[in-house]
Amino acid sequence: MIKEPLLEIKDLSVSIKKADGNIPIIKKVNIVIPRGTIVGLVGESGSGKSMTARTVNGILPPKAVVTGGSVIWHGKDEKDKDLTSLKERELRKLCGRGVSMVFQEPMTSLNPLMRVGDQVSEVLLIHGLVKNRAEARKKVVAMFDEVGITEPDLRYNAYPHQLSGGMRQRVMIAMAVICEPELLIADEPTTALDVTIEAQILKIIRNMCTARNMSALFITHNMDAVAKLCDEVYVMYMGRVVERAPVKEIFDSPAHPYTRGLLSSIPAIGNSPEYLNTIPGNIPEIKKETKGCDFCLRCSDDIRKCFFESPKEVMTGEGHYASCHILEDKLK
Amino acid sequence: MKVKDFIRNRMAFFSAVIIILIVLFSLVIPAISGFDPAGQDLSSRLCPPDSVHFFGTDELGRDVLTRLFYGTRISLLVALIPTAISVLIGMILGITGAYCGKWVDFMIMWLADVTLSVPGMLLAMVVLYSFGGSFISVFLSLVILEWGSIARIVRSSALSIQESEFITAARTMGVRSLSIILRHILPNLIPTIIVLFTLNIPTSILSESALSFLGIGIQPPGVSLGLMVNQSRQFLFDMPWLALAPAGMIMILVLAFHFLGDALRDILDPRSDI
């Protein structure tokens, strides 16, 4: 069954402007988010996954500029428009209402001087979805209850520092879904939390998406969370999507050596500590232009071609694509 | 490499050059100009600038250029010596407070609070009232003015150094108090102290010039930049350069030391909040 797409990221390239030329941080990325689907975006820190998400709602850092490609939106408002070329005012109207975002640090992502309830009400008021503050408050309290905040009426008046990390992240989720958006972007929402809280938060996101037929772009470096939450997975490495597949495919038959590395880095119970697998090396320093496969320096079985040519995407299974010369050779 | 950083920081380098030039001029010009900074010549009073007197003469026929650099010499002296003394006192009391804690710390910080809660100008006035407008009392008033804030900053830096692991380690190994202070705390404070010294020089220059301007600092026949501004105020509208030359010199000195201090802080002590 092919689902109708909600968001299509096409050949997106983003660079950081520097005095001595631009440094590409996202290189021709293609991602499709179908309606009602949770898409996972996986990769190490610095792989460009957050930047990809930030391009969608236009909150890239000042020095980052879109150098090519488009982000096509198929939602209700601003239908079939390219979000990267949308006017600032129109984009802001869409943000919070059509596309909303949950950030990594619930500690600093909330304004420390404002009551959390008011911060959530603000979204409703910005988009004119309620008539007055009293109505906003009622809606917010109901939403707090839904995301599992105990004593929602009392918590409405709390300041961020009075809440625990898990509670703050629930507030962020309430803020993100209160306008019933079509797409929720969650940028490593559980990285700063305890494992037990993480499971709860993931469950809330899952429930929210199913209940509202909402799509989500879930960014993480945690393969475990991907397995629990996502329908489809994109793996990014150094600003490129190196593999994409339905979630089951990724775990059953990872094709790209990087994905295999990521998966084997998850420690399993029963393995002795000596078998804690890692991917050798670090992400190399991002330079202006690179030749060949970005992963070749850390790959265990590279061939000569890897150093000179960028690999093309090849299909390795149903809906399963990877960019790797070795796979290409094998499939021939 | 810190020297390299310093040269690369253009503002700091430029400021240092300016300061060195001014110091050189203030040493050389009064000696070679052929005029005595206090030498009156009533026949050539209030001359506009010409080829003999480059900056003209004042109301008593004294050469303004000579007096300008002679006054700079005095102002620099008054800025450097009390600043050095207050940094020394502030450092000793700050470290003592941080190290001893308890009532010693309380007393020192109370004393600092007391001096800091009197407006600087008025505190200096009280000192000058008691001791008269001599060099020494100007020195004394500047020291009383400045030691408190220095002691506070040194104390808080010393406290944070004391809390670090290596001090605890030294203590558990039985190193004596004095040698912990001398070997571990003091060396780590040196960058802070250098920066404090540089940043307090402009404060001293401004305070001294303000006191002398009010007529309660350096007294005539002594020469200081602030006093020169005061004496030539009455001719402001006819011969503005008489007042503006010394005032401009104060401004250049303050700016140069300010930039230097800022740059030194960035280089030596990047995370400090002085």
Add this chain to the structure above:
Amino acid sequence: MTVSGIIKRIGGVFLVLLGVMLLIFIMLRIIPGDPVSVMLSEHVSQETIDRIKISMGLDRSLPAQFFSYLKGAVRGDLGESYFLKEPVVDLIAEAFPYTLKLAVFAALIAWAFGIISGMICAMFNNSFPDYLFRGLSLFGVSVPIFMVALCLQYLLYFKLSVFPLSYDGSFGSMVLPAIALGWNSAGSVARLTRSSLMEQLGSPYIDTAMAKGLSYKGAVIKHAFRNAMLPIVTMMALQFSGMLSGAVITESIFSIPGIGKLALTAIQTRDMPLLQGTVLFTAFLIAIGNLLADVLNALLDPRISVS
């Protein structure tokens, strides 16, 4: 702020004020020679000196003098001016409104200019306006106040004759002194606003605000600005109490009969009770300013519960 926190804080203020009193008292009495003969410039007979000594209570022991002064100060009696023959408290009460007017005016000009230029610098970082206002604010903190005052007199009175030379009671004659007094404050407020706002602009909650649908300007005004104001409010409270007590130079150049001028008169006429009284009064103002800064911070920042 809890009640015990407030009590502790106020207790600290009293302790510092007591210290100030002690310090000034001692400093004014360790004068080499005898305080009365220092006060009287011309030579007078020993008889006169003794008479004045007794009338001012200077014949008693130092602790006795201090405690009677302290007792008076608590009741609002700071002694009598030796030169002006009036109670010091009355003289201060007479002078204070002028200083207050000057300080309010100076603060308004300085803060409006400082905050606006600081905001422009932060929002248009590394652009032409940023460089322009940064340069100006550097002049703000480095030009001596008397130079500002003299330049203003030269330009706006002598050359353009827009404002009067010195204070004559009119509103216009307050403008130049207010600019001169506010000059340094404007510079430091501008610098602090710039750095504080820039720090807040980098905070993740600005991204949150924009992801909610606020524009960048909206996010700055509704979210960043209030956070950035916290350190600025502290600075403003301290600056204001500083202006109320440290306007000696401005008041002397523009002949405004305020507190600073009073202190200067006291030192010029060697009037010890008056000098002692004005210094104590200004220390009181500074202490109140510090306290006010703490209270304002606690009111604005929910994270501060006990100071």
